[in-house]
Amino acid sequence: MKKIYLIPWYKHDIKTPWYMELIKKLENLWYEVCFVEISWKFRVMSDYIQQAELQIQESENTEILGFSFGAMIALKLSEKHVLHRVFLCSLSPYFSEDLHLFPKYYKLRLGVRRWNDFRDNYHESDIQNRKSNTLVSIYGLDEPERLQQRAEKMIKNLKINHNARVLWVWHDIAHKKYLEAIIWLI
DSSP: EEEEEEEEEOOTTTSSHHHHHHHHHHHHEEEEEEEEEOTTTTHHHHHHHHHHHOOOOOOEEEEEEEHHHHHHHHHHHHHSSSEEEEESSSSSOOOOTTGGGSSSHHHHHHHHHHHHHHHHHHHHHHTTSSSSEEEEEEETTSHHHHHHHHHHHHHHHHHHHHEEEETOOOTTTTTTHHHHHHHHHO
């Protein structure tokens, strides 16, 4: 049986209805589904990654699926761990190379500590030397433009093996079309 870890988006957990349908579909495909619990409050991305690392058991059959912030966490984990596949669903556009694209007020909205953590620790070049070879990108074509640009840039720069652009879908992993794209790529 293959094992897949689900890493949620910001401030979500296993109780979020968004993930229930996905978990059912993955279990029907004979996956052992492990939900990565993240304590979001008063922390930064580096903290989230440390929390996730403590929960991941690496093996040749291990896969990770992350959504939004969870996709950033999954991508960073692929630098250190040999994983069968890493699914990047709606990868957040908060790499140091992206920050200049945000309006100035966004630094306060995200929080200065979180902003500085992104600036100092999340660079495209770090990911070039990842240990996981198979990356899968999925995003909706109605998502914010910055997110689409980030996904396209990663597809080009990281030589992503498989990708899906889902029509008429915003930032919603529970959307029927988004779930169909995930299952199709699995």
